[in-house]
Amino acid sequence: MIKVKGLSINCLNGVNLELGGISCILGNWGKDKESLISAILGKEKYQGKVEFYVKGVLIDNKEALMLTRVIPQYMEKPNVKASSFLYPFTKVFGGKVKEIMQVLDIEDKYLSEMGDYELFKVYSAPLFMGDVKFILLANLLNSVEEQAKARILKDLIKISKMKNSDLILLIDSAEYVNVCESLYVIYGGRILEEGKEFLHPYSMALLNSRIKMGNKHEKIDVMEIGQPTSEGCPFHEFCNEMKLRKYLWIKCRLEMPDMMNIGEEKVACWLFREEFRQ
Template sequence: MILRVENLSVSYYMEYGKIEAVKNVTFDLEKGEILSIIGESGSGKSTLAKAILRAIRYPGKIEEGSKIFFNGTDILSMKESDFKREILWKRISYVPQSSQNSLNNTMRVIDHFYDTAVSHGVNDKEEVKRTAKELLKMVRLDPDRVGKAYPFQLSGGMKQRVIIALSLLLNPELIIMDEAVSSLDVATQRYILEIIKDINKKTGVSIIFITHDISIAAFISSRIIVMYAGEIMEEGKTEEVIKNPLHPYTAGLINSVPSINSNVSQIKPIKEGYASIEGCPFNNRCEKAMEICKLSEPPIYNVNNRKVRCFLYGDNKA
C-alpha cells in the first residue's frame, strides 16, 4: 500500500457558516494502481486531491482527526516546509485541472523542465535535458521539435502531454491527475488515456485519476470510488461497479451516459436537485429513497467485498 487516507474531513469556514466539502473519507491506494475518483461538480473530488497535496488554504481547513499516510508516514503531521522539500513533486506530483494553462507561453518547453528541476534542487542541466527527452518520447512527442517550441505553438493535446511528462520528471511514486483530459475532444482524450495507462504499466507509478465522467473512469482505472456531497457513496473494482452498480447514484451516473447504439429517449438523467442536509445527502434525488433515508445518514456497508453507503444494504453492515 502506497497511500492510506483515513477519516479525512475538509471544511470551508465562511461568514454564513461552515461548508463540509469532504466528510470522513477513508480509502487505500495500492502501489502501481490506477484509482479513479468520480462524481459531479461539487462532490469534493478536487478538495480531496488538494488535501493530499496539502494545498488547502484559508478559508479551508483540514479538520482534526484526519490522517493521510504516504508509505507509512503521516504527511499531515509533517512541517509544511519538509513536505514541500521531501514529498511534493519528488514523490507525489500533480496534473491540475486546465493544466494546459499551467505552461508559461514566454518559456520554451525544455525550459519548463529546467525550471522545475532547479526549484527542487536538481542542477545538472544536461541530465535534465536527457530525462526531458526520454519523457517527451514516452508521451509520444518529438523531443527535439517540442522541446524548442513555445506552448502557444502546440495543440491542446500536445500541451497536456507536456504537463504529464513534467509530472514524471523527478520520478514520483504517485501522480494525482485532476480532470486531466476534460477540456479535450473525445479522440484526443482516448489517445492521452492510452498514454497514461502505458506510463503506468512501464513505470509502475500509482495514479489517482479524478473525473466527472464515469466512462473515462471505466477505461482508465482498475478501481473506482464514487463521491457525492463530500462522501464516498460506493467503492469497488471497476468492472464490478460498471456492470452492477450498488448505489442509486452510481447507477444514475452510468444510465446518464449515451452510447453509440443507445436510444436517446431511453437515457435517464439523474433527477435535478441539491444534496440534502438531513439524512442521506442523495435522498431528495433518489428514486429508491425510503423514509429512513430522510431521517438518518447511512453508514458504509460491505457487500461482496465492495463498499456502499446506502440503507438498501442494511443487513450487510461492515
C-alpha cells in the same frame, strides 16, 4: 499507496480511502474533490490523517510531496514555448528538458498552438523528472476533447507502470472506470460506494449519463443531478429508488447510512440494508 483516514476538511466528512495502483475517485467535480487534493498536497489544514507509503514503508509527508506530481484540471496555455514552460520544473525536480522532450516527442512550439494531446504531453513531462511515486490527475478528462481522452489515459497508465508509481484518477465520467483497479464514488463530501459494480443510485445515475451514439433526436434516459443535500444521504433529493419506496423516505432524508458490504463491494445506501431489502 496513499491512505486517507477519517479526513474531514471543508465539506469532506470522515473520508477513508486507500489509493494504490490505479485508483479512481468518481463523482461530479466540486468542493469535495478540490478539498481532497488540497489535503493530499498539504495545502490546507485538515482533520484526520493522510499517509504516504512507498513499498509498504510510511514516509514523511514533505518527502512524499517531492515524489508527487499533479496534472491539473485545466491545462493553461501560456504564450511560451514548451522548453521554457518545462525549464522551471527541472529546477525543482531535476532532469534535462531537451532529453525529456525528445523522449516524449514534444515539439518546441508555443503552448498556445498545441492541441489537447500535445499539450498533455508537455504537462506529463514532469512525470519524467526525478523520482515519482504518486501521480494525481485532477479531472483533466472533463476538459479535453473526446479523441484525446483514451490516449491520455493509456499514456498515464503506461507511465505509472514504467515509474512504478500509484496513479490516482479523479474523474466525473463512468466511461473510463474499466481501467481502475479500485474505485471510490464520492458525492457531497461522502464516499457512497467502493467498487465497480455501480450499486448506489448515484453511481447508476452517473453511469446512465454517458452519451452513446443514437438515432436522430433520440433522448438520453437521464435525470438531473443537482447539488447534494447536507441532511441524510446527499443524493436523496434526486434518488428515484427512494421515491419508489415509501418506507425509505424518512431514513434517506434524515440519516446517512454507514458503508455496508455487498459481496466484494461496499455501498452506503439504505436500499441494501437487510431490513429494507424487499
